[in-house]
Amino acid sequence: MSKDLKDILSNLSKDIDQEQLLMYLNDKLSANDKHLLEEQLLDNDFENEALEGLQAIQNKQHINHTVEMLNYELKKKTAKKKAFRKKLExxxxxxxxxxxxxxxxxxxxxxxxxxxxxxxxx
The missing domain is CATH 1.20.5 (Single alpha-helices involved in coiled-coils or other helix-helix interfaces)
Structure with missing residues (x-):
């Protein structure tokens, strides 16, 4: 898996292993492990919504591209804000x-x- 995908998933709960989540998205977990992971995600609405959004992507190869685009847009917006703050300084x-x-x-x-x-x- 791409390092960017792991980075964007690093803000999830510390109880949930990133590799386990990625295996879940690629349907490589057993039914029991899937059930345990889903129970952990039910405790946090944000994480649950994030997982549902990732599951909605039909082609899993698009996840990497989506993560790259999100990171690019985020860097661009934060750079604009930083430049604006520096201008007001x-x-x-x-x-x-x-x-x-x-x-x-x-x-x-x-x-x-x-x-x-x-x-x-x-």
Missing amino acids: IKDQAWIYIAVFMVLMLVVLAYFVIHYLKTKGQ
Whole structure:
């Protein structure tokens, strides 16, 4: 089996062996093992729905292609989100610090000038 198929199935319950699940999909398990696996999957709705979806695929060779396409689309979407977040990030720009420093210096200078003019006028 493809490594990608095993990777996408790695998020399933730790109680369910990935190889056993793949053998189940390819009808290589005994009836007793199939029954035990189905009982384990009934406990989790998400895993049960995932298995039903995988069973709905008629040609099992399409599973590998589907997994590859899902991984490709997922990587593409996450790359877009990552680029968008990076675009929104505040960059460390020196001119911002210089502008803030200059405004503060002007405020302090204005205070001293006003204070000096008040004391000189008295």
